[in-house]
Amino acid sequence: MGFVLADGLSYGVGANQAIFLAIASDRYFCLSPKLNEAFLALAQGQNIDQHHIKSLIADRIICDAVGDNDIRAVRVPVAERSLATRAARYTRAVRSPVALFDRVYVKRVLAKKGLPRLLTQDLSNLLYERSERGADDIAQIVEAVHAAGRIFGAKDQCLSQSLLIRRQMQRCGYGAALVFGVRLLPFQAHCWLQRGVTVLDDHHEHVAQFTPVFAS
Structure with missing residues (x-):
């Protein structure tokens, strides 16, 4: 079992901070420092504490999925x-x-x-x-x-x-x-x-x- 981003959620990373956008509500937000650290570790394929996983699920940041984790940040080539x-x-x-x-x-x-x-x-x-x-x-x-x-x-x-x-x-x-x-x-x-x-x-x-x- 893996995890994916919750529906309608996208994010990018700047200065080690995950910045989220909830598309439907046009809402931007960040996580608390500890939860941000845990989320970024999970996104990089690391194992994190179960209480952090439960918090991310409860906050509707991630959800269970079949297969490997897929919680990658948005990828945009640097404009030249x-x-x-x-x-x-x-x-x-x-x-x-x-x-x-x-x-x-x-x-x-x-x-x-x-x-x-x-x-x-x-x-x-x-x-x-x-x-x-x-x-x-x-x-x-x-x-x-x-x-x-x-x-x-x-x-x-x-x-x-x-x-x-x-x-x-x-x-x-x-x-x-x-x-x-x-x-x-x-x-x-x-x-x-x-x-x-x-x-x-x-x-x-x-x-x-x-x-x-x-x-x-």
Whole structure:
């Protein structure tokens, strides 16, 4: 018998601290120092005290499973570059009916049904994509969404912006992984789109400040 992460839970490790994200409730949290140490030891295949295992199960961090342990942290390649985009410009694409519908749809679903409803397809495999196919098309989508964001007041709305960009990319036959990251001191959560080692809608030096805790 082994252990797996509880459903809907993901985590990353920064400075020997496991940082968890509960997807459905959009809640970030850490464990107590002793339980954190035990959890990381278990994740590395070490044996830990039964009372720590019981605590992790009771806190809904892990659960029993058939087979070996599988409680690995999320794996996100270190971003090495940013997508080359021009300054956000107001174009016809900004005010197209499809773009406006997508913006309303993403915000409405996030508000009423939550993030999982918009993550029906796992694209984390694209974190290992090496092709630069469609870079110019993707850059135009990013530019248009950022330009519209200035009009619709999308400042500090990295999640809705990234979801909107990915939705429009998929309509054009492209994809990217949505990555969530956390910085603890001071606490700040952030998300971005990444394809291979390229960040699409942010700067790679900026996202390097965050410990990835989830990718889809």
